Amino acid sequence: MSADDKHNDRAEEELRYAAEAADQDSQGKQDKGAAEEAEETSPESEVDALKAQAQEFQEQMLRSQAEMQNVRRRAEIDVEKAHKFALEKFVKELLPVADSLEKAVESTEGHQEAGEQVASIREGVEMTLNLFMNSLKKFNVEQLDPVGEPFDPQKHEALSMVPAPDAEPNSVVSVVQKGYMLNDRLVRPAMVMVAKAESSPKIDEQA
DSSP states (O other), X not given: OOHHHHHHHHHHHHHHHHHHHHHHHHHHHHHHHHHHHHHHTOHHHHHHHHHHHHHHHHHHHHHHHHHHHHHHHHHHHHHHHHHHHXXXXXXXXXXXXXXXXXXHHHHTTTOGGGOHHHHHHHHHHHHHHHHHHHHHHHTTEEEEOOTTSBOOTTTEEXXXXXXXXXXXXTBEEEXXXXXXXXXXXXXXXXXXXXXXXXXXXXXXXXX
């Protein structure tokens, strides 16, 4: 064997030893990493993780309960409104009947001398009107007859403004058609004439 062959064999052997040493070092690092990972997943860490997860679940449950309570409350409010205002359309249909009865009573005013027959008719219409209005009150229907009251655009509709020296400015001096409310909700505004203020700007006549 020549000197070059021996030199080559020696070099190959050194390379093999170096490779083996590198493998051993890499394996040692892997073992160390596994040990560190095992330390990180100790029982205490697992307990903390479970506590955090339990806390998150509890918060989710509380949010779900609050959301369900809100849904239930909104549903109860909707049902209450449905009960309170289910008659609104029906009441609107009945209001012309009340208007007609009132007009009939008004038409007999000043005709007492017409005889007993007119007086009897007036009395019958008044009784019918009173019975009708009492029936409406049982269902929380309130009549608006705001003569002398300040003009309220939320409840009144001004047809015009008229000079009225004896009335407060912007107050209702006469009612052309009475208004009605159902459970404090406006069903029909009262149509009114409003006293004109001499030096104040004109109010909005449409509510």
